[in-house]
Structure formats: C-alpha cells, structure tokens
Amino acid sequence: MTYFYVIAIYLAILVGVSYYKSRSVKTQEDFMVAGRAVPWYLLVGTLVCTWIGSGSLFGGAGRAFREGFSALWMSAGAWVGIAIVYFLAGKVRKIAQFTVPDILEKRYHPSARLLGTVAIIIAYLTIASYQFIGGGRLLNLLFPDLDPVYAKAIIAGLVVLYTVMAGMMSIVTIDVVNGLMIIISIMIAAPLALKGAGGWTELITNLPSTHFDVFGRLGLLPALGLFFPTFFLLLGESSIYQKFFSARDAKSARKAVIGMIVGVLIIETLMAATAVFGRGIYHNDPSIMGNGETILLQIARHDLPMVAGLLLLTGAVAIIFSTANTFLMVPSTNLARDVYQRFINPNISEKGIIRFQRIMIVLLAVVAYIVSSFFTSILDMALYAYTMVGAAVTPALLAAFLWKRVTVAGGVSSIAAGMIVTIIFGALNSAGLSNLSYDYIIYPAAGTSIFFLIVISLLTPHSPEEKWKPFMESGD
Numbered sequence: 001m002t003y004f005y006v007i008a009i010y011l012a013i014l015v016g017v018s019y020y021k022s023r024s025v026k027t028q029e030d031f032m033v034a035g036r037a038v039p040w041y042l043l044v045g046t047l048v049c050t051w052i053g054s055g056s057l058f059g060g061a062g063r064a065f066r067e068g069f070s071a072l073w074m075s076a077g078a079w080v081g082i083a084i085v086y087f088l089a090g091k092v093r094k095i096a097q098f099t100v101p102d103i104l105e106k107r108y109h110p111s112a113r114l115l116g117t118v119a120i121i122i123a124y125l126t127i128a129s130y131q132f133i134g135g136g137r138l139l140n141l142l143f144p145d146l147d148p149v150y151a152k153a154i155i156a157g158l159v160v161l162y163t164v165m166a167g168m169m170s171i172v173t174i175d176v177v178n179g180l181m182i183i184i185s186i187m188i189a190a191p192l193a194l195k196g197a198g199g200w201t202e203l204i205t206n207l208p209s210t211h212f213d214v215f216g217r218l219g220l221l222p223a224l225g226l227f228f229p230t231f232f233l234l235l236g237e238s239s240i241y242q243k244f245f246s247a248r249d250a251k252s253a254r255k256a257v258i259g260m261i262v263g264v265l266i267i268e269t270l271m272a273a274t275a276v277f278g279r280g281i282y283h284n285d286p287s288i289m290g291n292g293e294t295i296l297l298q299i300a301r302h303d304l305p306m307v308a309g310l311l312l313l314t315g316a317v318a319i320i321f322s323t324a325n326t327f328l329m330v331p332s333t334n335l336a337r338d339v340y341q342r343f344i345n346p347n348i349s350e351k352g353i354i355r356f357q358r359i360m361i362v363l364l365a366v367v368a369y370i371v372s373s374f375f376t377s378i379l380d381m382a383l384y385a386y387t388m389v390g391a392a393v394t395p396a397l398l399a400a401f402l403w404k405r406v407t408v409a410g411g412v413s414s415i416a417a418g419m420i421v422t423i424i425f426g427a428l429n430s431a432g433l434s435n436l437s438y439d440y441i442i443y444p445a446a447g448t449s450i451f452f453l454i455v456i457s458l459l460t461p462h463s464p465e466e467k468w469k470p471f472m473e474s475g476d
Helices: 002-022 028-036 040-051 054-067 069-095 100-107 110-142 148-166 168-196 199-206 220-235 238-246 250-281 292-302 306-344 350-371 378-392 394-402 408-430 442-459 465-472
Strands: none
Touching: 002 110, 002 148, 002 168, 002 306, 040 168, 040 238, 040 250, 040 306, 054 069, 054 110, 054 250, 054 292, 054 306, 054 378, 069 220, 069 250, 100 110, 100 238, 100 306, 100 394, 100 408, 100 465, 110 148, 110 238, 110 292, 110 306, 110 350, 110 378, 110 408, 148 306, 148 350, 168 199, 168 250, 168 292, 168 306, 199 250, 220 378, 220 394, 220 442, 238 306, 250 292, 292 306, 306 350, 378 394, 378 408, 378 442, 394 408, 394 442, 394 465, 408 442
C-alpha cells in the first residue's frame, strides 16, 4: 500500500495547487494563456511536460523494449522539430494570439480556423485518451483486481478535476514540479535497471544485435516512419504554441525552447534506454515479452529499490497528468474561442467564456474516454494523432511564417487534404482493410498536404501584403 499512499498524496497536491490557483482566474487570458505572464523557467517545465506523455512512457518505451535503441527515431523527430521551433518562438509570441487556429485565420481565412480546429480536436482527444489508458494501466499495476474500465474512469475524473479549476494557470505552475520529478526519477532508474540486467556486457549478450543498430531490425523506412510524425507534430503542436502565447515576452519564449531541447533529449533517451535494459532483465520471461508497453511501470514496481521505484511511478503519474490536462485544455480552448466565441457568441463575457470552456473540458474528457476503446496499441494511437496534426496543420502553419507566396487557397486546401487522407487511412486500418501500418501513414498524408499547399499556392494569385507581412517580421 505504500505505493498507493505516495501516489495518492502526489495527486492530492496537484489538485490542491489547482484549487489555489483557481482563485486567481479572472479573465480568459488567465484561463487560456496564464495571463501572458509566464517566465522562461516555468515555461521550460510546462513545455517538457507537454511533450513527454504516455506516447513516450508506453508507446516509445514499448517500441524500445521490442526493437531496441532504434525507437529513438521517434524522439529524434521531436528533437529536430524543437530546434526549428526555436527560430519561430519569438515570432509566435509577437503575434500574441490564443490558439493555432487564430493564426490560421489571421494568415488565411475563417475556414482555415475551422478545419484546423477539427484536426486538432481529433488528434488531441486521441492523445488525451491514451493518457487515460496509461493511467489505468498504472492503477492496474498497483491493484491487479481493479477493472481496467474503472481504472481509466478514475484517471479521467482526476484529470478533469485538475484541469477545470484553473486551466493553463495551474498547468504551468505545477509542471515545474512534474518536470523535475520526471527527470530525477528516470536518471535514478536507468543505471539501476542496467545493473538489474547484469551490466552492459550481459545486456549485449542476451539481446539481439539489432537492438543496438541505428535503424534496428525493421530498417530505414519504419525508422523514418517514426521520425516524421513526431517531427511534423512538434512543428504544429498547438499546446506548445499556446504556451508560447503564455510567455512573458518573445525572449522568454526562445529561452524556454533551449531548456526544452535539453530536457526532452535527456528524458526520452533515458526512458528508451531503461526500456532496453528492461528487455535485458526479462529476456527469458514470456509473460512480459508480450506486454512491452508497460515495461517502465513493471521495472518501477518489481525491479527497483522501493524509493527509486516510488520515484519512477510518481514520475509516471506526473507524465500522464501533465500531458492529459494539456491535451484537454487545448481542444477546449479551440472550441471555446475558435468556434463558440468566434462564430456563435462573439459578445460573451469573460466569466461566460471560462464557464463554457470548463463545460467543454468535461465533455471532451468523456469523448476521449470513449475513443480509448478503439485502439489496442498506444504507439498506434500516438502515430495517428501525430500524423493528424503533422499533416493537416503543420505545413500551412509553417508556410504562414516562412513563405510569402502561400495563398489562402493553398493553405486551406493543404489543411483539408492532410486531414482527409489521415482519416481515410486511420479508418481503413481500424476496419482491417489496409496493410499500411501506422508507421507509414505520415507519407501519403503529409505528402498530399504539402503537394496541395505548393501547387494550389502557385496556381492562385499572391496574397496581399497585409496578410503575410505580420508573419515575416522579426520576433526580437
């Protein structure tokens, strides 16, 4: 019961902080973008926690357990994407909007806002749903007799409670603690797991040599199939841009990106390495071999000293909750601002829009909970969600800041094409009618989106200067 009590206390602290911060929420700026007053060091924590979620904790770690260090291609896409985002962070903060669809409308057309909102909601509800799955698996590890349906419901309820009270203000406050918990726990766990596997010499003796190859057993194309979804997602990641809008100024946004690069690189590398070490520990245990996505939780509960195990399990809780609340916060902001306030009730009061968004958080959590039953693999869910944003939103979003020649028709058609192709291949895979695995759907989806962006833009008249000029100005 020690594990349960420690995690329960940690969750109580999260909810307590959220309740405390809720008393400071007065306007939609407070709720949606934390009053645009977040210093860079707080922004680092929340940016790291935004990215490190169940996709890394379960999907990436499970891939590393099965295939080895080549799973880091999934993380490498994020590393490269973050490096590019550094050069955009200042410009994004200077635009000073609330959401990515705000940017899409400002550069293109209201239809771009609506299409971008739909793509983001589909993707982010998928991401939120597998946080619920991951949290349910953690509870099942502690209480094997607990029904997985109820375990997911408990996690979903706690995430909603934490998120509705103070929105982004509570998220950025507690994510510093979450970020520290994540990085400390995995830095302690990794060397202990390697020792449990018998050391490096024993590890390379017991595992297939392909576990240590650059592209792994599956080769180059699947490796790039992991790289590109995370790369394109990060470049269009609405929650990251929304947190840039929360920054105190453009300089703070850029400094935070540097910290994010360091934090994400260390954490994801150590998580993948720990999963590989876990394969070394359990290489002769068939009961674990078929359940690789929970390897980090398995190590924490059964193979580490109690203090180290408690830290890693608490770090897992931090990962799940810090990501789940963000990925409910962003689509609820999209619905509140990009749909309801923009098109239905533009004169709504500050209290009214906050109340509406809180209702949306609850409703979206229910939908995410339902979505969680449509997939069996967290990695597949992650790749589908990453592709939805990466193919539908990212090309048009980057073009807004980097290409004067992009036109309204080019941007809108790019968003629509990327979203439609992703939905088609996702539906075919769910129905068992496609042999194209989730490792590969980024190729047709992003390829079609970029094709429409370039060709339609070149075939249509130039956009007027007032459309593109604000996006081309320096973010200094």
